[in-house]
Amino acid sequence: DIQVTQSPSSLSASVGDRVTITCRASQDISNSLAWYQQKPGKAPKLLLYAASRLESGVPSRFSGSGSGTDYTLTISSLQPEDFAAYYCQQYYSTPWTFGQGTKVEIK
């Protein structure tokens, strides 16, 4: 199985900050990586797929990059509605696996 290690597990940031979350896969996943946002008590929401493609309707302040085993989610200017948990997911091979999650909290 492909392991996905996500970091940090939590971070504190202020509105307007630039935030970066990383995921490292245990093998090359050829950009087969998605990012999700989950707010408390809600289902996850797809933000990006294929490492850097923005899902329809997602604000452009969200972006993704990376290749091989290392990937990054960046929020260019954190907004109040962005405080949430974020998960990456590899879909290169089954079983599909998620990172452990990053909780973005208000500083």
Add this chain to the structure above:
Amino acid sequence: EVQLVESGGGLVQPGRSLRLSCAASGFNFEDYAMHWVRQAPGKGLEWVSGINWKSGSIGYGDSVKGRFTISRDNAKNSLYLHMNSLRAEDTALYYCAKDTGITGTHSHFDYWGQGTLVTVSS
């Protein structure tokens, strides 16, 4: 509007069985692979099982293989998860999730239901 509505969760004793259902609407159900993803209380996401459009390709996570069975009824726009030999560690919110594609060979999930809670306890 895409809607996924899960049902069938509840409190069940260890070793017993339960069947979850997911009613889909707002899209051509038979054109997409479908999945179950779970989240234990306060924990992260875990893919449980997936099924392609024609039920010809099915997969399971390691922790449920041999105990859970996924199925679908395209005529009823419904997805199911039959869970046998339930354990305390199966306690979680179970989400039904729509694949972005038909085959389920490179699966990520663009729509999710609100989940149904399964609690395994004596």
